[in-house]
Amino acid sequence: MRLLKRLLWLAFLLAAAFAGWLAWFASAAIPLQLNPDGVVDFDIRPGLGLKGAAQVMAEAGVGIRPWQFALLGRLAGRDRNIQAGAYEIGAGITAWQLLEKLTAGDVTQSQIVIVEGKTFRDMRRLIDAHPDLRHDSKELTETEILQRIGATETHPEGRFFPDTYLFARRSSDLDIYRRAYRAMERRLASAWENRDPSVPYRNPGEALIMASIIEKETGLAVDRGKIASVFVNRLKLGMPLQTDPTVIYGLGEKFDGNLRKRDLEADTPWNTYTRSGLPPTPICLPGMAAIDAALHPPKTDFLYFVARGDGSSVFSRTLEEHNRAVAKYQLGKK
Incomplete structure (x- = not known):
C-alpha cells in the first residue's frame, strides 16, 4: 500500500512537471535564425503533416525540436489541421502562436x-x-x-x-x-446576360473583342461610351471599324512604335482597314468598364472620332465634320 501511494505521488509529480514544461514550451518565445529581412520564411507542402511541418520549420531556422512541437499539436488535438502554404514569422512568436498560425492557414x-x-x-x-x-x-x-x-x-x-x-x-x-x-x-x-438587346454581337466572344478595342481606344473615361457607340454604329452599318490598335496588334513584334501608311494597307486578320467586321480575337485584356460599354453603348449617331492630343476625343457624325477635326487636331490646321 505504501509503495502504491509513492508510485501515485511520483506519477502526480511527473504529470505536474510535464504540464509545467508543456505550458512553458507553448508560451515561451521561439529562438529564430532571422534572415536579412528580419523574418524566417518556410513552405509547408500539401499533405506534409505536423511532424513533417515541424521538420521543415526547424531546417528553415525555427529553433524548435520537431518532436516537441509535434507533441504539442497532438495533445492540443490540432495535428490533423495543418494548412499548406508559404509562411513568414518574426521574433517573439511562441510555439502556441505558431501552431495557431499553421492551423488557421495564416499564410504569407x-x-x-x-x-x-x-x-x-x-x-x-x-x-x-x-x-x-x-x-x-x-x-x-x-x-x-x-x-x-x-x-x-x-x-x-x-x-x-x-x-x-x-x-x-x-x-x-x-x-x-x-x-x-x-x-x-x-x-x-453576367454582362452578356444583362446586355442591351440591340447590340450587334452574335455571342459573348464578339462582345469581348469589341470591349478590347474600346479599351485600347479610350484615352479618357468620360469618352468611353461615345467611343463604344462609334464602333457599334459602324458595325451595324457594315462600315469598316478602321481602328489603329487592331492593326498594331496584327503587326505584333514587327511594330516599332510608328504606324505608317503601308502598315494600314498591309492585310492581316486584325487589320480593320482592309477587312470589315470584328477581328478574329480580342487585342488586349479589357476591364469591366470597357465590357459594360461594349454591351451598353449609348445611343448616338457618331461615326467618327479623332484624338485631340490631350487624351480626349472629338466625335463627328459626317465625314466632312471628321475631316475638319482631323485637320485641326492632327494636321495643325485652323
Missing part, C-alpha cells in the same frame, strides 16, 4: 497586378518575372497553358480578367492564370 500573401489594356504577352512577361510565384508555365506554349487551366479557347488574348490577385508566396503561376480566366468567364457571362 503576395500580389500581382494585371492592368487593363495590356496584352496576354505583357501578362505572361509580368507573371514570369514575379519573384514570389513558382513558374510552372515557363516552358509551356500558350495552347498548353490554356489546356492546363481547363480553358476551351485556342487563343489566350482577352480571356484573362485584369485585376489585383493575392496569393500565397511560391504558389504556382498556373493558379493565377486559372483565377484570372475564371474571373473573366464569370464577369463576361
Whole structure:
C-alpha cells in the first residue's frame, strides 16, 4: 500500500512537471535564425503533416525540436489541421502562436497586378518575372497553358480578367492564370446576360473583342461610351471599324512604335482597314468598364472620332465634320 501511494505521488509529480514544461514550451518565445529581412520564411507542402511541418520549420531556422512541437499539436488535438502554404514569422512568436498560425492557414500573401489594356504577352512577361510565384508555365506554349487551366479557347488574348490577385508566396503561376480566366468567364457571362438587346454581337466572344478595342481606344473615361457607340454604329452599318490598335496588334513584334501608311494597307486578320467586321480575337485584356460599354453603348449617331492630343476625343457624325477635326487636331490646321 505504501509503495502504491509513492508510485501515485511520483506519477502526480511527473504529470505536474510535464504540464509545467508543456505550458512553458507553448508560451515561451521561439529562438529564430532571422534572415536579412528580419523574418524566417518556410513552405509547408500539401499533405506534409505536423511532424513533417515541424521538420521543415526547424531546417528553415525555427529553433524548435520537431518532436516537441509535434507533441504539442497532438495533445492540443490540432495535428490533423495543418494548412499548406508559404509562411513568414518574426521574433517573439511562441510555439502556441505558431501552431495557431499553421492551423488557421495564416499564410504569407503576395500580389500581382494585371492592368487593363495590356496584352496576354505583357501578362505572361509580368507573371514570369514575379519573384514570389513558382513558374510552372515557363516552358509551356500558350495552347498548353490554356489546356492546363481547363480553358476551351485556342487563343489566350482577352480571356484573362485584369485585376489585383493575392496569393500565397511560391504558389504556382498556373493558379493565377486559372483565377484570372475564371474571373473573366464569370464577369463576361453576367454582362452578356444583362446586355442591351440591340447590340450587334452574335455571342459573348464578339462582345469581348469589341470591349478590347474600346479599351485600347479610350484615352479618357468620360469618352468611353461615345467611343463604344462609334464602333457599334459602324458595325451595324457594315462600315469598316478602321481602328489603329487592331492593326498594331496584327503587326505584333514587327511594330516599332510608328504606324505608317503601308502598315494600314498591309492585310492581316486584325487589320480593320482592309477587312470589315470584328477581328478574329480580342487585342488586349479589357476591364469591366470597357465590357459594360461594349454591351451598353449609348445611343448616338457618331461615326467618327479623332484624338485631340490631350487624351480626349472629338466625335463627328459626317465625314466632312471628321475631316475638319482631323485637320485641326492632327494636321495643325485652323
